[in-house]
Amino acid sequence: MIVYSATKREFIDDVRSNKIAEIIENEVLRKLNRNSPRSETLSWENSLQYMSQVLWDEDIPASAGVSIEYNLPMTNRRVDFILTGKDHNRNDSAVIIELKQWQEAKKTDKDAIVKTRFQHGEKETNHPSYQAWSYSALIEDYNETVRKESIRLQPCAYLHNMKSGDVLNDPFYSHHTGKAPVFISQDALKLSEFLKRHVKFGDSDNIMYRIEHGVIKPSKNLADALASMLNGNSEFLMIDEQKLVYETAISLAHIAQKEKKQTLIVKGGPGTGKSVVAINLLSELTKRDMLVQYVSKNAAPREVFKKKLTGSKKKTHIDQMFKGSGAYTEVEANQFGALLIDEAHRLNEKSGLYGNLGENQIKELILGSRFNVFFIDEAQRVTLQDIGNVETIKSWAQELESEVTELSLVSQFRCNGSDGYLSWVDNCLQIRETANQTLDDIDYDVQVFDDPNVLRAAIVDKNRLTNKARLVAGYCWDWNSKKDKSASDIVIPEYNFEAQWNLTEDGSLWMIAEKSVEQVGCIHTCQGLELDYIGVIIGDDFVIRDGIAVTNANNRSSNDRSIRGFKKLLKEAPEKARKVTDEIIKNTYRTLMTRGQKGCYLFCTDPETRDYFLQLAARKEETETTSEPYQDLELPIASFDNAMPYKTHVPIYDLYAAAGGFSEQQNLEECSWVELPDHINIKDDMFVMRVVGESMNRRIANGSWCLFRANPAGTRNGKIVLVQHREIEDPDHGGSYTIKLYHSEKTAIDGEQINTRITLKPDTNAFGYSPIILDNPEEDLTVIGEYLGVIG
Template sequence: MIVYSASKAEFVEHVKFNAIEKLIEEAVYKKLKRRTGKSEVQSWKNSLQYMFNILTDESIPASAGVAVEYNIPLTSRRVDFILTGKDRSRNDTAIIVELKQWSTAQVTEKDAIVKTYLNGGIQETNHPSYQAWSYSALIEDYNETVRDEHIGLRPCAYLHNMECGAAVNDSRYAEHTDRAPVFINSDAKKLSDFLKRYIKYGDTDDIMYRIEHGVIKPSKTLADSLASMLRGNREFILLDEQKLVYETALELSEKGRENPKQTLIVKGGPGTGKSVVAVNLLVEATNREMLAQFVSKNAAPREVFKTRLTGTMRKTHIDNLFRGSGGYTETESNRFDLLIVDEAHRLNEKSGLYGNLGENQIKELIKSSKTSIFFIDEDQRVTLSDIGTIGEIRDFARKLGSKVTVMELSSQFRCNGSDGYLAWVDHVLQIRQTANANLEGIDYDFRVFDDPNQLREVIEKKNRRANKARLVAGYCWDWNSKKNPEAYDIAIPEHGFKARWNLDKHGSKWLIAEDSISEIGCIHTCQGLELEYVGVILGDDFLIRDGVAVTNASKRSRSDRSVRGYKKMLKEDRESALAIADMIIKNTYRTLMTRGMKGCYIYSSDPETREYFRSVSRSWVEEKDDEMLLHALPYDVVDYEAARPYEGYVPLYDLQAAAGDFSEFQYPEESQWVHLPEHFHTKKGQFVVQVVGESMNKRIPNGAWCLFSDNPGGTRNGKIVLVQHRAIEDPDHGGSYTVKLYRSEKTFVDGDLVNQRVTLSPVTSSVGYADLVFDADDLDDLHVVGEFVAVLA
């Protein structure tokens, strides 16, 4: 998402007449649904005034594009300023400018870390050049359009208030300033020259729009990348707080080799990159010849990582890298250089199968290592035996003579980078009240289903692409299939729905097992891991009555050890027991509902609960067909009477209704119309349709809304077109039309150049799609309905 976009000429006018900060403030409220503080508005005004001074150079083309506050896909990080255009060779280029208000900076011994005045004091933070470069690299990693269409990204940083640049240009940061030069106040001419070096001509091809609406492929999950990471290739780019936590952890681990012992507590919610930082630390610590281990109470992440490593390392080496939290009861003091504890909120007091070993897992971990790092989210404590709290870690560190450092991760990578969705989950589960009372304006696919069979069908469809979608449920059904694999566990008779919990044969590898899609996972097999889409079945332990969340731990299965001891607690202190159980149940569903990076779909057998989630989500996609609504259309859709035809409005056609002859379907006055942004110069003959299927997924995502132009003229060779032919039976929708890359072979007949053969080719990473070839005899019936213009959403 881009908060503000314009041409250079428009941007200069907006700043010149003191309108820029107001325009951005209004755009932030409209697009992000949040008010902006005075200090942030003032920082926009100051920084953009300096960029205005740079852009008044007439050598920078007036038609260059300007974008302010661009949200990097799948994160909550924003790029301050982007200038787009073409270089001397007419290659598409986007210059990323990280703007800073800093007046001073200090050098540190940490890689890419400086000190400056932030939040009322001197703080450590990322070097601006590293920050600009990491944003650039992340965009390239996530955005297939940038890679495939060879859009060059050029990062830099501009510290316009800084008078002396000795610290930020210190030689120890040369690696980063070489990749992304840093400019201070007196470098205005150098910055101008830098911009002109890469932007010679204007943006005539909507470069920023293509970047914003390009094909987004999420970053690889930790499990997919661990093998190469352990060979020394850190595949994940560490952003902002992640980089600072990583460097600080390495510094503390070096100190911990001497005295005193070190303990680092890292707070972070779902998807903040805790596991990414943890594994990066494991890799680097091993490279530094430290004796280090990755520790988690939950076996699922460990087993997934081990499975991904099979064949690249000896099993004994893998087992020595990943350990359960109960394996340190007998370990000698300071045996390890570094213990990295993931999901520390899941730690228990006692260890062993029967809870009869050791004294306290937190104490044992700190005692066993010179440096211990605890990654923790107290809101993901999901059993009565979970004792992992920041207070407990502090107390034991103090008793064992370990110096404590506390840091926090806030950059979101789960749930499409949406802090808003995570806040909404907390709000609707009534964990805490937030400003996100509904999902309006939040880019996340959330749906409510009235039939669990439909939910299962959609999840199975999502899983076909990458084996990264699963059904999970609250632990409210007994695990009968554990002893009898033929038995069913989860039964919803009114819908004829039956399913099994994850089979014992898969164990903790359920999430990645190829044949486990028919099974249902629980909190214990998915916590700490990621999916693309998650389907959640809510049990009777969580109901809504008159708008109030009512939890009931007695509805949990007797097989569920997470509420073991609840009845005893209830007798001893009823009020306290009810409060703790309420927290456990809500945290469980919070965790389940935040496993999906792209979407979460839910079902509850209770109608009032379903209606509650439907009302608070206000998601229009829930009532539509799944295959046709994979993406929401973010523009106003109106009836013909309310539109201004082809003056910013174009008709919206339903291709599914065009299974016959598309030309017979085109009656604009009977269609709805879409209001497009101003930079689209709409004209008669243009229309919007939704393209379904994976045959063009390198250019057009499945379910994307696309703009087409009818009979634009000129050659169609090498262009993407919507075509119709009686012989076509598209594998994705069965219609006699399809969207493909058009290539023709021509020959001269009686002095005229005519088509001899036309080939329609998929542009896809998926298998099963073949070229469609039409020879001369078939070409009379081949109708090119429209030429692809752009992906809208």
């Protein structure tokens, strides 16, 4: 999605008329369904004024494309500014420009990380060159259209308020500035020169439209890429906060080995890359000769990772890399160099099968390592035994004299990068009220089914593609098949639906096991993992009554250990019991509904709840609108068979269909014909075409339908003509033809008058149109037609 798209000329006009910030603000509200804070609006006003000045250079074509706030594929990140056109060799080119308001920056000892001042104080962030390059690389990685059609991407950064670039251009960052140069306040002319090197001709082939609507390749799956990552390959490009967390962790790990113990708390919701950063750290810290382990309370991600690594490493090595959170009850202090605790919200107080070992898992993890990273999302606590929260971690770190650093991950890589979908889920489950009460403009496949059998069939169908679709449910049915292999578990009799919970033999590998799409999983077999599509059966533990979400732990199966102790707590503290279980039930469905990267399919056992989700999942009817090619023309249009060619009718051409190749028009029998007024003496060399742009607005208004005579003979000096030449481009539409006043200079050579220079002049009161001068006009110049007048 692009918030703002225009030509360079239109962009400059919007800036000069002081409309640009208001236009973008309105488009953000319309397309993204959010209001823009005043600080954001001011940044657009400021930065885009500077960009318009850079683009004033006449050698940057007026028909170059300008795109603002382009949504990176599969993420919630946006590119500030993109200039599109063609380079000197007429290759498609897009310059990605990261705009910054910074006035100064400080160097750090972390790769691609600098320190600068923001609204709420100074903090570390990505070097602008790294950010611009990573965005460019992400587009190229995800967008098959960019690769297959050889659209050349060139990143850079423009810090228009910064007076000194010494820090940003320090040799320490040269690896990144070499990929994406950085320009500061006094570099405006240098930036113009840079843009002209990559965009010499306009965007006549809708480059940004092709990028925006390009084919997006499927997202990588962490489990599938695991072996390659542990061998040191960069399978996932880390952007923004991911890069900052990774580099901060590397730095703190080294400090911890020599100086004071360190604890890093990383907060992040579903799909923000917590596990990706953890696995990258596991690989890098191991390479740096630290004793490091990946830790998770939930067995499912550990066992899936181990299975994926089978055959690439020794089993003993694999087992030592991945551990459960209860494995540290008897470790010595600082025995490990680093422990990476994923899904830290799932940590328990006690360990062991019967919950009778150790004192506190958080304490044991901090005590046992010099450096520990807790990746946490408190909204994914799904059992009464889960004690993982930020305050508890900080409390134990303080007691064990471990210095705490807190960071957050917000870049969304799951659910098609849609913050909107995650907010919609929270709103539906009434976890919090959000602005995303509908799915309008949310690029994520959500469907609500009236029949669980149809839901299952849809998931099975999606699974045929990549074996990455599964059906899950709230734990509202007993696990009968655990003892009786022939028994059914999830039974919904009114629909003749029966299914079994995940097989015992699959265990924690259910998400990747062959044919496991035939069973139903639960929170314990999918948390911490991801799929392409997830089907969710919402049971009677979550229902809607008169628009209000009502949760009832009593409607959960007695087999469900996640609420073990609920009845005792209900007797001792009923209000607390209801509050805690309400949170657990809602968090459970939130977690289940965010396992899919591409889509979530739903069925609710309760009819009123189903109607509620159907209503919230309904999207606006998208009526297909086709642009009438001859709109605003009151004269009758006919096909060849229904016209009287060159008697009452002449051909009419769509301007954009002619772009770059007017002389190769379609067969006359295939084009449309327009009936001319009676007073026009029709000749068989006439045609009609719309003129767009303001370059001839003293005589021809923008959008006028005009009559031309083809291939005019005789002198053309002083006439308005339609010409085509491979070395020109029209400033309004970027094509290799243009409509201008014709003026030629001739020289006698061997007694013959030869054109030595042709000037194509605009006739306009608009800003920025310049004559097109051809010093070697005899090569490839074609005068297509002479303008006769406006007909509509």
